[in-house]
Amino acid sequence: DSTQGPQIFGHPRGLATLFLTEMGERFTYYGMRALLILFLADSARGGFGFDDKTASAIYGLYISASYILCLPGGWIADRLIGARRAVWHGGVLIVIGNALLALGSTPSTFFGGLIVITCGVGMLKPNVSAMVADLYPEGGGRRDAGFTIFYMGINIGGFLGPIVTGLLGVAYGWNVAFAAGAVFMIMGLIFFKVFGHYLGNAGMQMSGAHGEHSASNRKHSWMIVGAMVGVILVAYLLAVAGVYTIDPLTLAQTTGFVLFAVAIGYFAYIFLFAGLDTTERKRMAVILFLFIGCMLFWAGFEQTGASLNLFAERYVDRTIGWLGNWEIPTTWFQSFNSMFILIFAVPFSMLWVALAKRNLDPSAPAKFGLGLIMLGLGFVFMVWAANIVSDGGKAMPYLLILTYLLHTYGELCLSPVGLSYVTKLAPARFVSQMMGVWFLATSLGNLSAGLLSGIFETTNVQAMPGQFMKFVIFICAAGVVLLLLSRPVKKLMVGVK
Numbered sequence: 264d265s266t267q268g269p270q271i272f273g274h275p276r277g278l279a280t281l282f283l284t285e286m287g288e289r290f291t292y293y294g295m296r297a298l299l300i301l302f303l304a305d306s307a308r309g310g311f312g313f314d315d316k317t318a319s320a321i322y323g324l325y326i327s328a329s330y331i332l333c334l335p336g337g338w339i340a341d342r343l344i345g346a347r348r349a350v351w352h353g354g355v356l357i358v359i360g361n362a363l364l365a366l367g368s369t370p371s372t373f374f375g376g377l378i379v380i381t382c383g384v385g386m387l388k389p390n391v392s393a394m395v396a397d398l399y400p401e402g403g404g405r406r407d408a409g410f411t412i413f414y415m416g417i418n419i420g421g422f423l424g425p426i427v428t429g430l431l432g433v434a435y436g437w438n439v440a441f442a443a444g445a446v447f448m449i450m451g452l453i454f455f456k457v458f459g460h461y462l463g464n465a466g467m468q469m470s471g472a473h474g475e476h477s478a479s480n481r482k483h484s485w486m487i488v489g490a491m492v493g494v495i496l497v498a499y500l501l502a503v504a505g506v507y508t509i510d511p512l513t514l515a516q517t518t519g520f521v522l523f524a525v526a527i528g529y530f531a532y533i534f535l536f537a538g539l540d541t542t543e544r545k546r547m548a549v550i551l552f553l554f555i556g557c558m559l560f561w562a563g564f565e566q567t568g569a570s571l572n573l574f575a576e577r578y579v580d581r582t583i584g585w586l587g588n589w590e591i592p593t594t595w596f597q598s599f600n601s602m603f604i605l606i607f608a609v610p611f612s613m614l615w616v617a618l619a620k621r622n623l624d625p626s627a628p629a630k631f632g633l634g635l636i637m638l639g640l641g642f643v644f645m646v647w648a649a650n651i652v653s654d655g656g657k658a659m660p661y662l663l664i665l666t667y668l669l670h671t672y673g674e675l676c677l678s679p680v681g682l683s684y685v686t687k688l689a690p691a692r693f694v695s696q697m698m699g700v701w702f703l704a705t706s707l708g709n710l711s712a713g714l715l716s717g718i719f720e721t722t723n724v725q726a727m728p729g730q731f732m733k734f735v736i737f738i739c740a741a742g743v744v745l746l747l748l749s750r751p752v753k754k755l756m757v758g759v760k
């Protein structure tokens with residue numbers, strides 16, 4: 264058994280396997296995300312040359328799909344193939360998708376690649392985390408520590424990805440940079456295979472296999488998967504054949520409405536028809552509160568790969584005098600978030616513990632308010648930077664870096680508590696649905712990020728300071744409202760700590 268066998272640093276050896284696999288996957292994901300909008304908007308060096316609105320909408324659809332497809336990804340693992348095989352096949356899809364991007368000189372190949380990647384991420388991401396949980400069947404503090412270490416793997420990948428893809432992109436062009444993504448996922452898969460025996464039974468169990476009519480249930484489930492893949496494939500092929508044209512902006516807006524309607528419908532069902540008792544109902548109201556906070560947060564935060572990425576490309580002075588005016592690749596700015604997480608994750612968790620000892624630690628809802636306020640304050644530096652640009656100058660890099668620093672502080676307030684509280688607050692019979700709801704919140708936030716980035720006119724420098732100011736005001740105001748509500752909302756948690 265993985266938990267009884269040899270340990271490294273007091274953790275099951277399988278954690279090293281999952282750490283390295285996820286590091287490879289996040290390397291690929293963030294390395295590619297750093298390039299995506301730059302490539303879509305670029306017309307001078309072989310990109311597609313889309314306008315900012317279209318490029319932003321595609322970015323939003325892509326990062327949104329990466330999270331919403333975690334729902335079917337978790338479901339397929341649970342019912343049909345188990346987490347272990349889902350991670351493997353997800354990784355293979357990610358390699359194929361990135362290879363298509365590397366080859367994709369035409370939009371149809373490129374967009375096909377994006378679709379394949381999102382399916383791969385959906386298969387891999389939720390299941391690799393589920394396997395981390397499997398390594399610690401006893402749960403508790405050791406599992407939390409395991410997840411903290413795993414989160415470091417995520418961010419080492421997130422840090423290195425944009426550095427490598429940016430360097431390759433400048434030196435050898437887009438295709439080579441995209442190909443690097445495929446290579447790193449291949450490395451992740453190699454780690455997964457070679458050290459697979461450390462995983463013991465983790466990721467081998469499925470709930471569906473124990474069902475009474477498991478054979479016919481499974482057949483039914485496979486048919487659903489087949490139908491889903493079929494719909495995506497036919498929609499894609501018809502678009503490639505020119506039967507209809509897809510306008511990314513319209514598609515993003517429509518998807519946003521649909522996801523939003525699903526969220527409203529789901530919560531309405533839960534409150535009205537799910538037969539909750541009073542305590543469960545109160546706690547569910549807290550989940551709704553956290554859902555809204557989560558959505559707003561990612562809508563602002565994910566500007567990183569969108570409007571802020573374009574800003575770095577166009578308006579930040581990236582030359583380093585003492586390096587013979589060498590120009591920092593734009594994508595390198597994407598690494599600051601992960602770097603700051605690696606630096607500050609441990610101090611932050613120590614801070615919460617120290618505050619808890621004095622009974623001063625903020626409640627989970629209050630942390631959401633604080634996280635949003637940090638996010639909003641981060642955009643203050645963008646107002647400053649945009650003012651310099653509207654006066655005809657180039658912004659200093661440290662302004663963007665300070666934005667990312669505050670955004671990271673926000674992430675450290677909000678992200679670690681989110682999912683863990685949702686699972687604690689939900690009635691046991693709804694826990695796995697709630698994990699799905701949480702992916703939905705992230706997905707909606709991500710999509711909104713793309714739509715909002717499109718509103719930014721980074722080509723109209725006079726308008727930019729005011730647009731960033733709106734971000735500051737709106738996000739901080741939302742944060743203050745959440746903070747003010749956090750006291751009454753905390754009471755609704757009814758004892759959940």
Ligand code: GLN
Nearest residue numbers: 289417418421561678705
């Ligand atoms: N940076 C983290 C990751 O990639 C969290 C991102 C998120 O939840 N949206 O896993």
